Amino acid sequence: MNKIYIANDHTAIEMKNAIKNHLEKKGYEVIDLGNNDGNSCNYANIGITLAEAVVTDENNKGIALCGTGIGISIAANKVKGARAGLVYEVQTAELTRQHNNANILATGARLIAVDKALLLVDTFLNTEFEGGRHQERVGTLDEYNK
Numbered sequence: 001m002n003k004i005y006i007a008n009d010h011t012a013i014e015m016k017n018a019i020k021n022h023l024e025k026k027g028y029e030v031i032d033l034g035n036n037d038g039n040s041c042n043y044a045n046i047g048i049t050l051a052e053a054v055v056t057d058e059n060n061k062g063i064a065l066c067g068t069g070i071g072i073s074i075a076a077n078k079v080k081g082a083r084a085g086l087v088y089e090v091q092t093a094e095l096t097r098q099h100n101n102a103n104i105l106a107t108g109a110r111l112i113a114v115d116k117a118l119l120l121v122d123t124f125l126n127t128e129f130e131g132g133r134h135q136e137r138v139g140t141l142d143e144y145n146k
Contacts, residue, residue, distance in 0.1 A: 002027065005050055006019060006020055006062070007072070009043040010039060010041050011109050013036065014114065015117050016032070019114075034065070047072040047076040047084075048079055051078070054103050061103055061124070062084075062103060064076050067110040067111075069106040081142070083103050089120075093124045096124070102124075
């Protein structure tokens, strides 16, 4: 995995740019699907666009940012094959990968500092899905989407 899709609404431009720069310095190709002009925009459309890109290119991951991360994660999870995990803590960033095989990290620019967001992103991207007993549960979600 070298490609990361990132999308944001108007509330998360600063956080998105910091994450994007951080990931590019680490060698990732970052595909920016988000708001860059600061004008009010619809997080639902942005979350859906991000999730569609991630599931079309299934070996890669996505990062979804809005004020709280709630709205954009709900939107992303409407897309078949998307598993967006809303995280604010390192442990949830880790567990959403280990237990849920999330392919999208969502968080809130109004609720956490940029430095913490960078830590969450690194944790998310460096954590593998455990499979095993968790595979059956993720399989249930995938089956429901069919």
